[in-house]
Amino acid sequence: MAGRNVLDPFEMQTRFSTEDGMGFMDSVFTELTEADKKNIERIRGIMDELPPREADFIDLYFFRHLKQTDIAQIFGVSQPTVCYRLQRATARIQFIFQLPDINVRSLEDALGGALTDDLDVQIMSLMYQTTCQSEVAKRLGVSQGLVRHRFIRSIKRLREAEGLSVYVDVFDVISKNLNILREVQRNPIERQVTHTIV
Numbered sequence: 001m002a003g004r005n006v007l008d009p010f011e012m013q014t015r016f017s018t019e020d021g022m023g024f025m026d027s028v029f030t031e032l033t034e035a036d037k038k039n040i041e042r043i044r045g046i047m048d049e050l051p052p053r054e055a056d057f058i059d060l061y062f063f064r065h066l067k068q069t070d071i072a073q074i075f076g077v078s079q080p081t082v083c084y085r086l087q088r089a090t091a092r093i094q095f096i097f098q099l100p101d102i103n104v105r106s107l108e109d110a111l112g113g114a115l116t117d118d119l120d121v122q123i124m125s126l127m128y129q130t131t132c133q134s135e136v137a138k139r140l141g142v143s144q145g146l147v148r149h150r151f152i153r154s155i156k157r158l159r160e161a162e163g164l165s166v167y168v169d170v171f172d173v174i175s176k177n178l179n180i181l182r183e184v185q186r187n188p189i190e191r192q193v194t195h196t197i198v
Helices: 007-013 023-029 036-051 052-063 068-075 077-097 102-114 119-132 135-138 144-160 167-174 190-198
Strands: none
Touching: 023 144, 036 052, 036 077, 052 077, 068 077, 102 119, 102 144, 102 167, 119 135, 119 144, 119 167, 135 144, 144 167
């Protein structure tokens, strides 16, 4: 069989994989509805609040239409890693869409009346805005463990306060989903690639 090229099974699978298919092309061939346009704008509006890696993957895959295999190559990770992170990011976006729209300034004012420590108010406000304890920890320069502990402790304090049941309900939903909302830690190779790309 001299002169014949043998195709690597992984390469063959990626060439004919349907997971990177043309599903996104629907939007090219059909007119977007007003609801579609509104959802796209909502997603674009919260991109800055997503963990940076999740935002990058969402942007590249859904808005720039790169294949998962291409994204994996850019960041030096496997295609299943990209797929997993996209699933996490999509779950986070769906979760954020389910939260009631609360004015952050009003939230902080209400929390300030019930919580005595400004750090607790900041943690609660950022947990509502980002839904990501690692992002909150990074922004405040504290550990994720401290964020989680003070977040759960603050919910207990808010339950005892008068007139904050709407906020307590929101924070209860966030607290029940902390595992979904945790940012996945990047491996050293991905971290290295991020610094060279950005």
